[in-house]
Amino acid sequence: MDLGESVGMSLSAIRGHKLRSGLTVLGVVIGITAVITFVTLGGSLQAGLVGDLGGEGASNVNVWSSPTEVSGPPGAGAQPVFTDRDVRELDRQQDVRQVVARGTVRLSTVSDGNDTVALQQATAYGRSYFAPDDLREGRSFRQGADEAVLNPAAAALFEDELRAGDTLTLALEDGREVDVRVVGVLDTSTAQDPFEGFTQGPRVYLPTDPFYERVVTGPTSGDPERVYQTLFVIADGPEQVGGVRERTLTYLAEESDAATLVAPNVEFVAQTNEQLLDQVRDILDTLTAFVTGVAVISLVVGAIGIANIMLVSVTERTREIGIMKAVGARDRDVLGVFLTEAAVLGVVGAAVGTVAGLAVGYAGTVFVDLPFVVPWEWGVVAVVVGVLVGVVSGLYPAWNAARTDPIDALRYE
Known part of the structure; x- marks a missing residue:
């Protein structure tokens, strides 16, 4: 069985259960959308700050006095x-x-x-x-x-x-x-x-x-x-x-x-805009990593959903698996069909999530008046992650399907 046949059979199975497949993909869509949105807003905010504090601002030294025990943004505790x-x-x-x-x-x-x-x-x-x-x-x-x-x-x-x-x-x-x-x-x-x-x-x-x-x-x-x-x-x-x-x-x-x-416990601070940008970048990188980590939870939920639907699909198609094996399909052919179906769900979720994430990110940058920075590398990562989520989530159900005994499968009601 070649890849084209596996894809065709997978699409046919997905079309046969549109609502269930759609709800399963939704978890991946939400996760990818959140990741792309947060990364887009983080990159756009950094670009906006570089534009504001860079250029002519690269020659600025910001000066204030602050108690030694005070930490925070520029000017915190200024006297x-x-x-x-x-x-x-x-x-x-x-x-x-x-x-x-x-x-x-x-x-x-x-x-x-x-x-x-x-x-x-x-x-x-x-x-x-x-x-x-x-x-x-x-x-x-x-x-x-x-x-x-x-x-x-x-x-x-x-x-x-x-x-x-x-x-x-x-x-x-x-x-x-x-x-x-x-x-x-x-x-x-x-x-x-x-x-x-x-x-x-x-x-x-x-x-x-x-x-x-x-x-x-x-x-x-x-x-x-x-x-x-x-x-x-x-x-x-x-x-x-x-x-x-x-x-x-x-x-x-x-x-x-x-x-x-x-005062005795107060020191002078002179900070260049480049130093400030480094601090802001570190803060934004940490914040982006944190919220992206939270968004990854949605991907985990999506992966569980794909694994669940694939297990259900294997159970429902037990007789189909028996017929496939009876007419000569090998274990790897059955494995390929179900892995392909899981991968298709992941790819669809990643593609829709990437587009939705870029749209939400663009709307956010327009709302807060920031330059729109497209994280192209994250778009590629999103698609790869979508495929991996689908494949990894579908691996056990597909392996379980491939191990099905054809005699028992043909007897299954």
């Missing part, structure tokens, strides 16, 4: 210790293009006319920060002006979606209300710096002057100075970023106001 003098001195360091101070402005609500929504904070930057390519419309804010830039999620908070040129009222934590002019809307709601995390919630961006008002007496100057939790020290290029990072840490430890303001 406000970097003064305006520190910003100016770091700006003068070798191979430094610019230093951007970053702070948080506490809010209670934001309003567009009578339309008011709750928003706890806005992000303030010490320079214009946003490039023209970052903006869907308008421009970046200017220092010293009552201006704001919104991300699309913030612009869409109101019944009449805000655009560049509209006016927004900020209710500050101290009870004051300030009218600001919306001068730009970003192209995306993804995080604009590593300290924002990876959520896509509504965000308002302001200039530090005049909105950021956290002030201390400068240890060196003796004058009131703004004090910031985090800084971006931007090198002239990726090649200089390592040296800039080392010089930044040296200055902070030996000459800065921050060294005086920092």
Whole structure:
């Protein structure tokens, strides 16, 4: 018996029990779909982060101070210790293009006319920060002006979606209300710096002057100075970023106001975007491996289903097996028929699951605004796994069928 005959007989048996075969394949479909979906989303998230933190971001050094016992994402436990003098001195360091101070402005609500929504904070930057390519419309804010830039999620908070040129009222934590002019809307709601995390919630961006008002007496100057939790020290290029990072840490430890303001149990952290990407990749790889492992449970369920239906099929077709052997079919021919049937169920499940997984993964990337990365190698793995699941699950039932005595099989009712 050749392969074509085995495939034909297997398809005929599957068509004869469409519902049962379909439910059996469903376990494999669910498992493969889950695996492909999680791998697609993981790869797409990594690609999105590389795009956001790479490129020009490859020259960035992210600086904050944090208690030594605190671990977590960038900025975890950050203390406000970097003064305006520190910003100016770091700006003068070798191979430094610019230093951007970053702070948080506490809010209670934001309003567009009578339309008011709750928003706890806005992000303030010490320079214009946003490039023209970052903006869907308008421009970046200017220092010293009552201006704001919104991300699309913030612009869409109101019944009449805000655009560049509209006016927004900020209710500050101290009870004051300030009218600001919306001068730009970003192209995306993804995080604009590593300290924002990876959520896509509504965000308002302001200039530090005049909105950021956290002030201390400068240890060196003796004058009131703004004090910031985090800084971006931007090198002239990726090649200089390592040296800039080392010089930044040296200055902070030996000459800065921050060294005086920092608490005894707090240390300075200077992290390049490449270091951050390595950490994020490790986290995403671990998370993807975990959820993929969970999804593999569905494949195990699918394998059990295939083994079950093949055992039932062997029992139902006992007389057919006896007739096949009576007309000259060898044990390996019978084994091949049932193994082929199990493999077909696995291949169909893998193919449908791969397509469904790519579709769900694509929908997920569109929903969270990420680039769609197709895991071609996982598509091949899915098909191979589907075949293996089918073959391994059908091996014992097929072997059991091949061992059937033809005389007993012909007598079977």
